[in-house]
Amino acid sequence: MAALRVREQGFTLVELMVAMTLSLSLLAGLMYSVLGDMRAYESTRGSQTLASKGRISMQLLRLYIQQAGYRDLTQIKNNTQLPASGAWIDGQKLRGFNALTAGTVTGLTAPKLRSDIISLRFFGAPQGIVSCNGTAVTSATAPNGYQISLFVNTADNLVCQDTTGVFVLNSGVEHLRLVYGITGNSYRYLNADAVADWSAVNRVKVSLLVAQAVTANRLVNGNTYDLFDRAISAANDTRFRNVVNETVLIRN
DSSP, rough: HHHHHHTTTOOOOHHHHHHHHHHHHHHHHHHHHHHHHHHHHHHHHHHHHHHHHHHHHHHHHHHHHHHTTTTHHHHHHHHHOOOOBBOOOOOEEEEESSSOOOOOOSSSBBOOOTTEEEEEOOOOOSSSBBBBBBBBBOTTTOOEEEEEEEBBBSSSEEEETTTEEEEEEEEEEEEEEEOOOOOOOOOOOOOOGGGGOOGGGEEEEEEEEEOOOOOOOOBBBBBBEEEEEEEOOOOOOOOOEEEEEEEEEOOO
């Protein structure tokens, strides 16, 4: 009977403590692995979203910039020019504003300081030429030329503004830099302040600084990003950032 009682005894306190310590160690390792996988997933997702954001933003800018100076076949045959209006001269299809400062451009809603602005004019067409809200701009609705402005606002949105309002093209765009190529000079690009003749501009180099919030990222981003000749410092946060560059030809 004594031998039977010995076999029925439970675990000792030391054995329970050892078992608990081992279990906690395994759980801690498992938790660390799960958190690592979550950070890796969030980092990959953030990088993919950032790349997509840059690509979509640039595609939209290209679409609008390439509308500058559009005329249909009849208008070209009749040599119909965009009319003079306000600061615009006859035939002028675009103009830019370099490193925006307070009071530089009136009529625009909350443009971001130090960022650039481009304004465009064009005639309409039954299809393929659109306003900021995506609706068609026809010759009938805009006989004297249609004007839009593209810029980054204070909420870090890439926006398009026209007479119908302000429309967000994409969010998380922190800066827009624009330089202009002149006909007859294949290599030199000028900022807006240095362009003397806007009718000679035949291409625009666009540089965007896009950002994406990543919740699992603990690294503080204090990097400096070069947008052509302009250096932009990050906001010392945990956002991923990337610079996207493209040259857009003015074909009209």
